[in-house]
Amino acid sequence: MIRLPELPYAYAALAPTLSADTLRTHHDKHHAKYVETANKLVAEHGLEGRSLEEVIAEAERRGLTKLFNNAAQAWNHAFFWDCMTPERRDPQGELQAAIGEAFGGLAGLKARFVQEGVDHFASGWVWLAAEGANLAVLSTHDAGALAHDGRTPLLVCDVWEHAYYLDYKQDRKSFLERWFDAVAHWQFAETQFAAAQGRREPWSFRLAA
Numbered sequence: 001m002i003r004l005p006e007l008p009y010a011y012a013a014l015a016p017t018l019s020a021d022t023l024r025t026h027h028d029k030h031h032a033k034y035v036e037t038a039n040k041l042v043a044e045h046g047l048e049g050r051s052l053e054e055v056i057a058e059a060e061r062r063g064l065t066k067l068f069n070n071a072a073q074a075w076n077h078a079f080f081w082d083c084m085t086p087e088r089r090d091p092q093g094e095l096q097a098a099i100g101e102a103f104g105g106l107a108g109l110k111a112r113f114v115q116e117g118v119d120h121f122a123s124g125w126v127w128l129a130a131e132g133a134n135l136a137v138l139s140t141h142d143a144g145a146l147a148h149d150g151r152t153p154l155l156v157c158d159v160w161e162h163a164y165y166l167d168y169k170q171d172r173k174s175f176l177e178r179w180f181d182a183v184a185h186w187q188f189a190e191t192q193f194a195a196a197q198g199r200r201e202p203w204s205f206r207l208a209a
Contacts, residue, residue, distance in 0.1 A: 002042065002052055002071075004035045005078050005206065013086040017182040022166045030162050031077040038070040052205040057148045072143040075205050076125055076156065082203065083155045085185040094133075095154075095186070095193045102135040110180050112137045113157075117176045123160040126176070128189065129153050130196035152196035153203075154189040 007027055011020040038055070042048060045067060047055050052075050059068035090106060091099060103109040109128070117126040120139040127138050129151040139159075140146070146153040157163075157179050164175035188203075195202035 001048075002035050002039050002055075002074055002205075004032050005081065007081055009084075009086055014084060014183050017178045018084075018164075019167050022164070025166065026158075026162060027077075027081070031074070034070045034073040034077065038067065038074050041067040041070060053147045056145060060148075069143040072145040072147065075147045076143065076145050076158070078205050079153065079203060080125075080156050080158050082188055083157070083185050084179075084183040085188070086183070088183055089186060091186040091189060093190065095190045098130075098133060098135050098193065109135075109137070110177070113180060114173060114176045117157060117159050118173050120159055126157045126159055127153050128155045130193055133197060147205075152192055154192040154196075155184055157184075 004027075007023065011023045014023065038052075041064070042050075042055055045059075045062075045064060047058060047067075050058070052071060055071045056068060056075060058064075059071055090096070096106075099106060099109050103112055113126060113128065116137050116139050120126065120141075122141070124139050124141045124144065127140065127146060129136055129138060129146055131151050135154075136151070146156075157176060159172060159176070164172065168175040191200065192202060194200050
């Protein structure tokens with residue numbers, strides 16, 4: 001069974017970047033509904049007992065669009081919560097060096113990340129991902145996930161309107177800039193970067209016991 005993970009911080013912990021109202025609506029309503037629907041569809045299609053990553057891959061392989069959308073959104077949102085922290089610090093060590101090589105430094109990565117999100121048409125996700133030691137910024141549409149391909153996600157920001165509209169209205173750029181500056185969880189990204197190079201297990205969705 002897929003469970004709705006608890007937030008790893010209090011609802012108000014990311015304010016003023018993200019308000020408690022936004023987190024309650026986003027987590028308790030949107031994410032919860034994806035999880036609820038995914039569980040129903042997993043049962044209907046006989047996929048109980050599979051990891052969420054396996055469910056996503058099988059739904060995509062079999063063209064089960066509704067299951068894919070809800071399962072991938074359940075995965076994306078769980079990953080997104082872990083990509084934020086109220087105790088932000090800049091990236092360090094190997095990841096800092098890789099960012100310098102790929103983007104000329106953190107300011108260059110921010111410019112690339114924010115522009116990717118601003119230019120992304122309609123709903124989706126903006127990712128910092130690694131393939132081995134190589135970094136890339138990319139976006140996926142709708143429920144598009146990096147749950148089962150060759151790239152390891154390091155960070156993701158949700159650019160569906162429900163992620164920011166209560167706090168920023170239509171101003172997606174300001175949301176992305178403030179998100180990057182104030183709540184991006186670089187320590188988490190560092191552990192994912194190590195996983196991309198085979199030195200630890202990457203993040204995976206935790207199923208209910």
